[in-house]
Amino acid sequence: MLLQTVTPITVLGTTVALALFLSLTAHLAARNVLGDVDPRRALYIGPLPAVTAIVGVTYALPEAVVVLVALVLDGAMFAWSYDQPRRLVVGMTVIHAVVTTLLGLVLFSASLLLATMPG
Template sequence: MLLQTVTPVSVLGTTVAFALFLSVTAHLAARNVLGDVDPRRALYVGPLPAIIGVVGGAFSVSEALLVPAALLVDGAMFAWSYDQPRRVVVGMTLIHAVITTLLGIVLLGIAVLLAARPA
């Protein structure tokens, strides 16, 4: 059995990678709803939901609490970053959740296939 040590650097790296992934998918969602938007605005959306996910996972918080909290913060960050009406923000948040889920499944599937390939 391979035993891995959790270090502050590994937690920080995971959080930053997750925040960048969420920022990219937030930009895709914003472009889907608003059209041509500044990609730098999406950089504000990703970090807080990523921190909620990593910290909640580290403390074994129930997904029933973690997912709604992350979605609420995600919506608040969309509202703050893009300054849109509530209805538009809800749409962007839902599309962001769908894009993030689908892209995450595809990337996980690719990783599993690559890990299972013969040597």
């Protein structure tokens, strides 16, 4: 078994990759609710929930607390970035959570299948 050490570069890389993934799914959620939107606005949404997840894992915080804080920050960033009424912000946040979960599961399952491929 190969053990890997955690370095600041690996933490930074993981955080940036998660922030970009969350920004992509935030853009998909915003497009679903608002129609044609500027994709650069979604770049503001991903970093805070990503940092929340990394801090939660680092300090072994309860998952329910981390998810709740990430969802609140996600909604706050949607409200700030897109300047929409509360009902639309809640809709975008819920859709963002669903799209992120589904796309994450698909990507994880595909990587697991590829990792167990014979040959």
